[in-house]
Amino acid sequence: MRVFKFGGASVKNADAVRNVAHIISLYTDRPLVVVVSAMAKTTSSLENVVQSWLSQNENAIPLFKDIIEFHHQIALELFPNNNPELDQSIQDIFDYGKTLITSSVPENYSQAYDALVHVGEILSTKIIHYYLLELGHKSEWLDTKKIVTTNNAHRRATVDWEETSAQIKAAINEPNIYLVQGFIGSTKCGVPTTLGREGSDYTASVFANILQAEEVTIWKDVPGVLTGDPKVFSSPILLEEISYREAIELAYYGASVIHPKTIQPLQEKNIPLFVRSFMNPELPGTVIGRGLTLKPFAPCYILKKNQALLSVATRDLAFIVEEHLQLIYKLFHEHGLTVNTMQNSAISTSFCVNNDPNILPKVVAELNPYFSVKLNEEVELYTIRHHNPQTREAIRAGKNPLLEQITRETYQVVLHS
Numbered sequence: 001m002r003v004f005k006f007g008g009a010s011v012k013n014a015d016a017v018r019n020v021a022h023i024i025s026l027y028t029d030r031p032l033v034v035v036v037s038a039m040a041k042t043t044s045s046l047e048n049v050v051q052s053w054l055s056q057n058e059n060a061i062p063l064f065k066d067i068i069e070f071h072h073q074i075a076l077e078l079f080p081n082n083n084p085e086l087d088q089s090i091q092d093i094f095d096y097g098k099t100l101i102t103s104s105v106p107e108n109y110s111q112a113y114d115a116l117v118h119v120g121e122i123l124s125t126k127i128i129h130y131y132l133l134e135l136g137h138k139s140e141w142l143d144t145k146k147i148v149t150t151n152n153a154h155r156r157a158t159v160d161w162e163e164t165s166a167q168i169k170a171a172i173n174e175p176n177i178y179l180v181q182g183f184i185g186s187t188k189c190g191v192p193t194t195l196g197r198e199g200s201d202y203t204a205s206v207f208a209n210i211l212q213a214e215e216v217t218i219w220k221d222v223p224g225v226l227t228g229d230p231k232v233f234s235s236p237i238l239l240e241e242i243s244y245r246e247a248i249e250l251a252y253y254g255a256s257v258i259h260p261k262t263i264q265p266l267q268e269k270n271i272p273l274f275v276r277s278f279m280n281p282e283l284p285g286t287v288i289g290r291g292l293t294l295k296p297f298a299p300c301y302i303l304k305k306n307q308a309l310l311s312v313a314t315r316d317l318a319f320i321v322e323e324h325l326q327l328i329y330k331l332f333h334e335h336g337l338t339v340n341t342m343q344n345s346a347i348s349t350s351f352c353v354n355n356d357p358n359i360l361p362k363v364v365a366e367l368n369p370y371f372s373v374k375l376n377e378e379v380e381l382y383t384i385r386h387h388n389p390q391t392r393e394a395i396r397a398g399k400n401p402l403l404e405q406i407t408r409e410t411y412q413v414v415l416h417s
């Protein structure tokens, strides 16, 4: 059994879908689970629809129509003579979404988000499934919502391993190609959930763990895992091998090639994870597994954008003690605010957090009665693994750090963006 994961960029248009089908056709000697994300930037576009829906502006329907039309065009290119079943699937999703966003504005933002945003993955997998069938492959489309059971922590749901395991084993038992949606699931009652942005990698790793797959391959638009995002850092190099442990560290600090939760289920079953280029499928890419920390050994750079520095101080200059921290973290947890780094001083604590406009203002409002809160938006968090004085200097580049932290392996600095 192999598990493949294809991200949004690998299925961004009709040609890309043809390329994905080509890669799949090279690996039909064993059963294959294919996890697919939403096409191109669909998830972000659906997020915009949710914003419009919740703010009751009239753009919600036109924006949603654009998304449907985008998929419809891809279907048309792949099936010049039409595919009525696929057309019907796309129409059903349109009807579902339209009914949703013309209904009354929901109270629970995260639940509304999941109800709409999950359709991106349904659309992409339907298109690829019908295209594989057209090419003569034994493709089976699975509804991940019926297979991956989660708790009801919307937008960041946690997988219920016991139920999911039984459901996956029941659904996948033939030597077929199984098309499954990444990133999504549903509660025990069948309410759609999502696992957090970029969560499809994690879905792939859940399926691989439960099915005892021999390998997982994530097909990307980069040659493998690099020492930095080439869009941000100049001349990063390709890492041929990374240990599970190091990969977890890199993902934790925000290396966007791997979703933070992806590695652990693979490590548990000693399943190697390959990161390879869908543009050059003949290249070996990177393998993450037991073994060398990094090959070649080199500093790795990570940037987290859209951060805010939240400084929380006691109003009466009292020390910040465990009791305060408990209250602060409880609030963060309730709202789902992610802390990326923090630093304590006598009377204040600074948190570098994701600057999420739907969450942060609420957290600040709830902290205000107890603490004096300062918010520094428009900051970025840089992390260097295996740093040295030169690499640290290069990142700071004469700027004034707002927060800085050094351990033996990891350097972090918050800078104005």
Ligand code: ASP
Residues within 6 Å of the ligand: 007, 008, 037, 038, 043, 044, 120, 182, 183, 196, 197, 198, 199, 200, 201
């Ligand atoms: N489509 C989702 C996202 O863009 C999940 C994923 O791609 O992994 O975040």
Ligand code: MG
Residues within 6 Å of the ligand: 007, 008, 009, 037, 038, 043, 198
């Ligand atoms: Mg994606």
